[in-house]
Amino acid sequence: EDQVTQSPEALRLQEGESSSLNCSYTVSGLRGLFWYRQDPGKGPEFLFTLYSAGEEKEKERLKATLTKKESFLHITAPKPEDSATYLCAVQAVTTSGTYKYIFGTGTRLKVLA
Amino acid sequence: EAQVTQNPRYLITVTGKKLTVTCSQNMNHEYMSWYRQDPGLGLRQIYYSMNVEVTDKGDVPEGYKVSRKEKRNFPLILESPSPNQTSLYFCASSLATSGAYNEQFFGPGTRLTVL
Numbered sequence: 227e228d229q230v231t232q233s234p235e236a237l238r239l240q241e242g243e244s245s246s247l248n249c250s251y252t253v254s255g256l257r258g259l260f261w262y263r264q265d266p267g268k269g270p271e272f273l274f275t276l277y278s279a280g281e282e283k284e285k286e287r288l289k290a291t292l293t294k295k296e297s298f299l300h301i302t303a304p305k306p307e308d309s310a311t312y313l314c315a316v317q318a319v320t321t322s323g324t325y326k327y328i329f330g331t332g333t334r335l336k337v338l339a
Numbered sequence: 340e341a342q343v344t345q346n347p348r349y350l351i352t353v354t355g356k357k358l359t360v361t362c363s364q365n366m367n368h369e370y371m372s373w374y375r376q377d378p379g380l381g382l383r384q385i386y387y388s389m390n391v392e393v394t395d396k397g398d399v400p401e402g403y404k405v406s407r408k409e410k411r412n413f414p415l416i417l418e419s420p421s422p423n424q425t426s427l428y429f430c431a432s433s434l435a436t437s438g439a440y441n442e443q444f445f446g447p448g449t450r451l452t453v454l
Contacts, residue, residue: 257437269343269429269445270382313382317441324387324395325437327372331381 228253228318232330239337242303247333249314250296257317257325259297261290264311264332273299273312304337311335341366343446345430351452352420360415360449362430370433371413372397372443373405375426382429388413389436420453427451 233248251259258277262270274283276292283290287308289300299312315329343364352358364371372387374397384397388407402424404416413432417424427450431443 258441260442267448269431269447270443272442272444275442315382317437319437320395322395324389324393325370325441326387326395326397327384327443328398329374329382329384331379 228316228326228328230314230316230328230330232312232314232333234333235331236334237336239301239304239335241305241337241339244300244302244304246301247299247312247314247335248296249299249330251314251316251328252295253316253318253328255319257319259292260315260317260327261288261297261299262313262315264313270313301335304335306337306339309335309337341444343430343432343444345428345446345449347449348447349450351454353454354421355419358417358420358451360417360428360430360451362413362415362446363411364430364432364444365411366432366434366444367410368432368434368444369410370436370441370443371407372431373403373413373415374429374431375399375424376429376448377426385415420451422453425451425453 261273264270274290279294311332313332373385374382386405388394430446433443434440
């Protein structure tokens with residue numbers, strides 16, 4: 227069964243304290259792994275797409291990496307404005323040849339000033 | 340402005356009263372999708388549309404219908420809403436169905452309460 231698991235569920239960091247969020251997945255026919263940021267009451271905002279093991283992408287204080295079984299979102303020297311829920315998702319091919327998305331339940335990040 | 344729009348943003352209704360939540364995108368995207376988001380369960384795909392000709396069920400399609408008569412619109416229909424459909428609903432779209440440009444862009448959400 228296709229599945230995406232994120233850990234930890236919640237994370238509290240001091241401003242400047244770097245850390246990593248984990249996304250492990252089991253999926254047949256991976257067509258991409260995505261990271262999103264979601265602020266309370268709003269729709270998810272796209273951050274990164276990774277397509278193959280070994281790929282890395284960076285944006286400001288965020289860096290996403292991908293292996294064959296998991297992805298990490300590294301946050302370097304976070305600021306309070308980085309506080310949000312971070313969602314991981316995969317796109318997988320179905321038995322009927324269509325493409326579906328599976329999301330993890332997210333990591334709630336709180337960065338304290 | 341490139342965007343996904345949903346209407347209404349908030350809706351309180353009663354059990355059994357048919358309703359439609361509209362979704363429209365102005366980016367000429369091929370793939371459109373509906374999700375519900377519930378505490379502890381995350382985002383779950385209800386239905387998706389690869390293009391105007393292909394629509395498929397997601398993980399939680401029971402009690403919902405969709406139609407894709409034109410590329411830009413993808414309404415979600417609840418024929419007989421029940422309280423367990425109380426949730427936050429998101430519409431999303433992506434330029435491509437797979438491969439490059441398959442990242443989804445989300446609407447602002449519709450908060451539905453069924454009494």
